Amino acid sequence: QKEVEQDPGPLSVPEGAIVSLNCTYSNSAFQYFMWYRQYSRKGPELLMYTYSSGNKEDGRFTAQVDKSSKYISLFIRDSQPSDSATYLCAMINSNTGKLIFGQGTTLQVKP
Amino acid sequence: GAGVSQSPSNKVTEKGKDVELRCDPISGHTALYWYRQSLGQGLEFLIYFQGNSAPDKSGLPSDRFSAERTGGSVSTLTIQRTQQEDSAVYLCASSLAFQGGNSPLHFGNGTRLTVT
Numbered sequence: 485q486k487e488v489e490q491d492p493g494p495l496s497v498p499e500g501a502i503v504s505l506n507c508t509y510s511n512s513a514f515q516y517f518m519w520y521r522q523y524s525r526k527g528p529e530l531l532m533y534t535y536s537s538g539n540k541e542d543g544r545f546t547a548q549v550d551k552s553s554k555y556i557s558l559f560i561r562d563s564q565p566s567d568s569a570t571y572l573c574a575m576i577n578s579n580t581g582k583l584i585f586g587q588g589t590t591l592q593v594k595p
Numbered sequence: 596g597a598g599v600s601q602s603p604s605n606k607v608t609e610k611g612k613d614v615e616l617r618c619d620p621i622s623g624h625t626a627l628y629w630y631r632q633s634l635g636q637g638l639e640f641l642i643y644f645q646g647n648s649a650p651d652k653s654g655l656p657s658d659r660f661s662a663e664r665t666g667g668s669v670s671t672l673t674i675q676r677t678q679q680e681d682s683a684v685y686l687c688a689s690s691l692a693f694q695g696g697n698s699p700l701h702f703g704n705g706t707r708l709t710v711t
Contacts, residue, residue, distance in 0.1 A: 527686055527688075582640065583700060585637050
């Protein structure tokens with residue numbers, strides 16, 4: 485079993501839809517949580533970064549962390565075709581310091 | 596430069612040849628990381644540097660892989676006697692400090708390696 489599980493998709497939604505992307509993890513040592521966006525043939529870019537359980541909002545993006553359930557989510561409101569990319573969750577193991585990535589979910593937003 | 600720079604962006608090589616991949620981190624970033632991304636496999640950690648030293652080499656797939664960093668800046672990843680299974684995108688990232696709570700990673704655009 486992988487330390488971080490993420491459905492690879494692909495996920496296809498119409499423009500304007502609310503998108504929900506999720507990851508689950510098994511190790512309670514994971515304490516810092518990130519979402520990266522990766523466009524085709526580009527490196528991952530940091531979207532959201534959070535430590536605490538709860539919600540963190542940045543524009544159309546909301547990151548949600550539920551440490552009790554070991555579940556994190558990224559919500560995208562009013563999705564745009566330019567949001568079409570692969571979204572990777574990542575988390576830091578506070579015991580080892582290692583950053584572990586999920587497999588990534590491919591999102592396509594159709595105009 | 597403003598971001599992490601990797602070269603070459605694409606490399607095609609014949610099986611058995613050696614290749615060298617280069618990474619220029621963001622100025623002032625002390626930590627540097629190499630990851631490998633294969634189709635449908637996510638990001639696989641290879642090695643990281645804190646300054647010029649590599650405390651954790653556990654992710655290197657085999658002894659054909661080596662990496663070094665000089666002057667606390669540029670890093671090279673060398674793959675000797677390349678095999679077809681080495682074909683992947685090799686990503687470099689840097690951060691202010693080692694993967695700490697407030698030091699997110701910043702990635703380059705990668706080197707796409709194809710071994711024929």
